[in-house]
Amino acid sequence: MWFRNLQIFRLTSEWAYSTDALSAALQKGIFQGCGATDRVARGWVPPRDEAGELVFSLNRQQLIALGVEQKLLPVSVVRQYAKSRLVDIEAAQGYKPGRKQVRDVIEQLEIELLPRAFVKRGLTYVWIDPVNRWLLVDASSSTRADEVMEHLKLSLGELPVTLIKTQMAPSTAMTQWLAAGHAPGSFSIDRDCELRAMVEERAAVRYVRHNLDSDEVRAHIAGGKTATRLALTWHDRVAFVLTEQLQIKRLAFLDLLKEDAERQSENADDLFAADFTLMSGELAQLLAQLIEVLGGEGE
Secondary structure, eight states: OOOSOBEEEEEOSOOOOOHHHHHHHHGGGBOOOOOTTOSEEEEEEOTTSOTTOOOEEETTEEEEEEEEEEEEOOHHHHHHHHHHHHHHHHHHHSSOOOHHHHHHHHHHHHHHHGGGSEEEEEEEEEEEETTTTEEEEOOSSHHHHHHHHHHHHHHHSOOOEEEOOBSSOHHHHHHHHHHHTSOSTTEEEEEEEEEEEOSTTOOEEEESSOOOSSHHHHHHHHTTEEEEEEEEEETTTEEEEEETTSOEEEEEEOHHHHHHHHHTOSSHHHHHHHHHHHHHHHHHHHHHHHHHHTTSBOO
16 A cells, blocks of 8 residues: 555645545446446545445545556457458458458457456555645556546546645756755655756766766766756655656655554554555655755745
């Protein structure tokens, strides 16, 4: 359940949904699974596999989960079947099938093959923090987060959120930190980063497990490159990569935190609750301090 990524949204007004109200609203978009000819299905599922519990709530924090089921039907497989069928059609009618006929055959084969396709399932968590007015999606891409947000909007009718913005652009701040050789506050620079030129060619340099407090890195910055990704650690407890879009990726929590959760737990339900409590508490503090070192929130 520990989040690996954060797409960060700000609640623009007071969150009006109690646990029961949110659960009732999510019933409108509950997960149904793919039908025989469906390629993809999305819907809300219990975040901790507790039947009927669409919202897990603890200490005024809410956790929901969007389930996704997708059928995998490679184009190469469809073409293989189509090739064989088109050969039979040509033999029967005495001439090669035209473009429309080929297209019709492919579409018909997709319908026939979909019920036999492999199914891939996924789960995306959404953490709602009404206390600090955050809505966080555990997604590695903005596209995946947008899908989740659209489904949530369909369930709620409206969604009072906006992307978080800061006074200082993350790329500007990360570049300054690298040039100085250290990050402010409780943050420290790790060993991964990406530097990119702002000119048309967008030349890029990536460092992986590399000492970033070096003349080489500063020379790239002096030459006009800016940081688009930077690995950081907060309070020696949480490691992550910050991007120029103010996304957080590759979240990694210190093992000690997880051990604390395990010590507080007697069963799987207790462990889930302890994990969520520790994770939400740590990330709420991390986000507050991250926004602070970026100059506070912007308009």
